[in-house]
Amino acid sequence: MNASKTSENQPEKGSDDAKIPRRKEAQPEWANGLRKLYDSVVEEPLPDTFKDLLSQLDAKD
Template sequence: MMDSKSFAGDHGADEGRTSGRRAMRKNPDWTNGLRQLYDAVVDEPLPDQFRDLLAQLDKKG
């Protein structure tokens, strides 16, 4: 079993958590590309077959 200092590296557990919070505030560079990909997928229209399937399920429910 690991203690909390194992996760904090060479620093104490509290200091490790603080630096982790700071790191979470600034997004890494790759997150912009991931956000653009996600937005592009969300903006895609729903395929007709999937829309028909959902309509059939709504009628049964």
């Protein structure tokens, strides 16, 4: 077997296939809860104090 080739289950690094899941496997219930928690945190707005801090840092440049 040639070591430079990747198997069908493992796409080459940097390829677009690496971003696409091969198939949806059954996930434990806690994984669904963790995904929902992560999504809720990502969707939270940026606090004003953090925005102010970023503005101050940008002004120094």
